[in-house]
Amino acid sequence: MWNKIATYIIRYRLLWVALVLVSTVFMAFEASKIELSYNFARILPSNDPVEKEYQDFRKLFGEDGSVMVIGWQDPQLFEINKFRDWCKLSQQIRETEGIKNVLSLANVYKIVRNDSLTQFDFAPVIRQVPSTQAEADSIKKEIHNLPIYEGLILNSKTNATLIVVTFNDKELNSKRRLSIVGDIEAMAEQFATKYSTDLHYSGMPYIRTVNMKKISGEMELFMGLAVFVTLLILWAFFRSLRLTLLSIVVVLIGVIFSVGILHLFNYKITALTGLLPPLLIVIGVPNCVFLINKYQSELLSHSNKDEALLEMIRRIGLSTFLANMTTAIGFGVFYFTNSILLVEFGVVAAISVMVTYVLCLILLPITLHYMSVPKARHLKHLEGKWATGFLRKVNYLVHYKRTEIYIAMVIMIIVSAFGMTKIRTIGYVVDDLPKKDVVYTDLRFFEKNFHGVLPFEVMINTKQPNGIFADQAEALYKIKAFQNEMAKFPEFSKPVSVVEASRFLYQAYRGGDAKYYALPGVLELNKLTNYVQGKQGAAKQINSFLNEDKSVTRVSFQMADVGSERIKELMQQIRPKVDSIFSPAKYKVSLTGHSLVFLKSNDYLLSNLYESLLIAIVLIAIVGMVLFRSIPIILLSKLPCLIPLALTAGIMGYFGIYFKPTTILIFSITFGIASDGTVYFLTRYREELYKNGLSPSGAVTQSIFGTGLSMIYTAVILFCGFIIFSASSFGGTAAMGVMVSITLLVAMCTNLILLPALLLSIAKRQGKDVKPS
Numbered sequence: 001m002w003n004k005i006a007t008y009i010i011r012y013r014l015l016w017v018a019l020v021l022v023s024t025v026f027m028a029f030e031a032s033k034i035e036l037s038y039n040f041a042r043i044l045p046s047n048d049p050v051e052k053e054y055q056d057f058r059k060l061f062g063e064d065g066s067v068m069v070i071g072w073q074d075p076q077l078f079e080i081n082k083f084r085d086w087c088k089l090s091q092q093i094r095e096t097e098g099i100k101n102v103l104s105l106a107n108v109y110k111i112v113r114n115d116s117l118t119q120f121d122f123a124p125v126i127r128q129v130p131s132t133q134a135e136a137d138s139i140k141k142e143i144h145n146l147p148i149y150e151g152l153i154l155n156s157k158t159n160a161t162l163i164v165v166t167f168n169d170k171e172l173n174s175k176r177r178l179s180i181v182g183d184i185e186a187m188a189e190q191f192a193t194k195y196s197t198d199l200h201y202s203g204m205p206y207i208r209t210v211n212m213k214k215i216s217g218e219m220e221l222f223m224g225l226a227v228f229v230t231l232l233i234l235w236a237f238f239r240s241l242r243l244t245l246l247s248i249v250v251v252l253i254g255v256i257f258s259v260g261i262l263h264l265f266n267y268k269i270t271a272l273t274g275l276l277p278p279l280l281i282v283i284g285v286p287n288c289v290f291l292i293n294k295y296q297s298e299l300l301s302h303s304n305k306d307e308a309l310l311e312m313i314r315r316i317g318l319s320t321f322l323a324n325m326t327t328a329i330g331f332g333v334f335y336f337t338n339s340i341l342l343v344e345f346g347v348v349a350a351i352s353v354m355v356t357y358v359l360c361l362i363l364l365p366i367t368l369h370y371m372s373v374p375k376a377r378h379l380k381h382l383e384g385k386w387a388t389g390f391l392r393k394v395n396y397l398v399h400y401k402r403t404e405i406y407i408a409m410v411i412m413i414i415v416s417a418f419g420m421t422k423i424r425t426i427g428y429v430v431d432d433l434p435k436k437d438v439v440y441t442d443l444r445f446f447e448k449n450f451h452g453v454l455p456f457e458v459m460i461n462t463k464q465p466n467g468i469f470a471d472q473a474e475a476l477y478k479i480k481a482f483q484n485e486m487a488k489f490p491e492f493s494k495p496v497s498v499v500e501a502s503r504f505l506y507q508a509y510r511g512g513d514a515k516y517y518a519l520p521g522v523l524e525l526n527k528l529t530n531y532v533q534g535k536q537g538a539a540k541q542i543n544s545f546l547n548e549d550k551s552v553t554r555v556s557f558q559m560a561d562v563g564s565e566r567i568k569e570l571m572q573q574i575r576p577k578v579d580s581i582f583s584p585a586k587y588k589v590s591l592t593g594h595s596l597v598f599l600k601s602n603d604y605l606l607s608n609l610y611e612s613l614l615i616a617i618v619l620i621a622i623v624g625m626v627l628f629r630s631i632p633i634i635l636l637s638k639l640p641c642l643i644p645l646a647l648t649a650g651i652m653g654y655f656g657i658y659f660k661p662t663t664i665l666i667f668s669i670t671f672g673i674a675s676d677g678t679v680y681f682l683t684r685y686r687e688e689l690y691k692n693g694l695s696p697s698g699a700v701t702q703s704i705f706g707t708g709l710s711m712i713y714t715a716v717i718l719f720c721g722f723i724i725f726s727a728s729s730f731g732g733t734a735a736m737g738v739m740v741s742i743t744l745l746v747a748m749c750t751n752l753i754l755l756p757a758l759l760l761s762i763a764k765r766q767g768k769d770v771k772p773s
Helices: 002-011 013-031 049-061 080-094 133-144 176-194 204-238 241-264 273-302 305-337 340-370 376-383 385-400 402-420 438-450 470-486 498-509 522-531 538-543 564-581 594-624 631-636 639-654 661-691 696-727 731-765
Strands: 067-073 099-103 109-114 119-124 160-167 199-203 454-461 552-559 588-592
Touching: 002 013, 002 305, 002 340, 013 241, 013 340, 049 454, 049 552, 049 588, 049 594, 067 176, 067 204, 067 438, 080 099, 080 133, 080 160, 080 176, 109 498, 119 498, 160 176, 160 438, 176 199, 176 204, 199 204, 199 438, 204 241, 204 273, 204 438, 204 696, 241 273, 241 340, 273 305, 273 340, 273 661, 273 696, 305 340, 305 594, 305 661, 385 402, 385 696, 385 731, 402 639, 402 731, 454 470, 454 594, 470 498, 470 522, 470 552, 470 564, 498 522, 498 538, 564 588, 564 594, 588 594, 594 661, 631 731, 639 661, 639 731, 661 696, 661 731, 696 731
Parallel strands: none
Antiparallel strands: 067 160, 067 199, 099 160, 109 119, 454 552, 454 588
């Protein structure tokens, strides 16, 4: 079959070139239309119970992560000039297109009891910006008499305050969000500069915007670094500008195809798909290395260019196909996670890897056909003393030191296994950012002064119309009891709920004195009901916490970024309290919000790591069946790929690198790539053993010297290619780059040393001669 493929590629070369050219232009056009994704990344599948509860909440009450906050701390908050400009800043933000609401000291409301109309009237505390210090002091006193705002937008103890900015849902998930956040920052920084003070920014819209800008910038950075690094390494290996540029151009065409495929599938650039272009450069170049090395080695043998090209395709076509297939499987298994984010990444990566392989197989031979024969200096690298010396040492070890190799591997496995016991599965919303990053430090400011800004929602369903106020408002008093329990956890902010609204109304009902900011008894509560009728004023505010038939309400908290482990502990403590207050037979209480979805996403990714890795092992083992119909060889050939993964996991344990979304991806991806070396070696070993009739010893020796150089080149390219990701400002991406680089370097050693040693041991067990000739 490969003889025909080689012949067709060379014979119909102009047709192939035309076909690639037309399809590249089409894919470039599609790629030009690609957009960044501005939606919140959904990791959980749509049928997951936690995700379903979260979506049910959003249908009733809208997006929970739509609030951006601006924090300011100053003992002179109410100094007339500062306060006036703070009010003006709030008003400017409120007038910005795309902003739904703004809550700050500048636009707080008080409630006034109106007996003539039997209703509550809302009145702004500040009717106009104060012009004297006396007016500012009066406003300060009045705000302090409204306990509802304490802990919500004001912390009197630390002299900290907030501007709470709520985005429209439409702008929240669009490109417009980036410009809105930028405009708000620009307005706020004018205030900060004028008074030489620091303002702090956070909230999900802000964090998402900053991360998206970083992702966009880093995508360009990694593309540039990947091209530069591979150019440098290819030049160092081949000493040929033509071959170096040819390899890069072919792989860049593959990158164009990958972005075009993204758009054709109606996908967008996310934190994961943004990594595809530099990944493809790093993964695609080894195809060129193996093909070119084979071409040049054939030229050394007989100097016939056309025959060398045909032999290159015949001899390397199958092994590179199987190697790329294993890499594609490593990505493709993410399809089985049912997570939209991972499915998009895995599917496009798998297709793109195979497309890039086909491009290399077609374009390299055709281009080399039209290029002149390489000069002698371009072929010197094939006989490099350093490489030959290294491979001789490897050949000696696998023939005479197999016991020592196995002992070293056992020690490595034991050490790695101990390190694996130290791994923690924990993630933070901003843990990918350096501790000195402004997003991280600002988040800590809000946690210190307001207990955090991450949404945590409690949805209470009474299962009956008007259930919140039925049975003498039983549900209302249960919510109060629940809030009292939640107040014992320092990780949660003051709640916003129908109970807090009722307290505020009762304070107004009793004349406005702060001591009446409390949930009244049933009789007093009934009196309040007469003042809360219709759909205007206080009724409108109360109804914002309820669904239409008043059977469901929400209690909204903000919480600190305590990490997935601590959230799990908190849920184990909170759920029993919920069930003891709200009988599960009568109420359905959902704990939801971004924080809970984030926790579940971490756990979901971890469980899918094992599943996807197992699927990858099985599928790659099936690919191995193409080469050998020997179960011992298939099983033992997985060890050189699995041991580097164990070592990587051990290193993560020793150095305190957590399992989280970005680092979890390491294992399936690297297993697929690490299997490439196994495929290359086994293919050559099989060929020497069966086609050329060599003994196991001779076949191993020829395989070491026949594939070793290309495997070394590939390992260096992959190591340097993935290490560029360590330049990322996201800790997880940086850790992924370092860990993948280490894993693939170790995989080269295990494929070159452990794999041939295992093959010789299997042959010896079968009674075959394994002594070197």
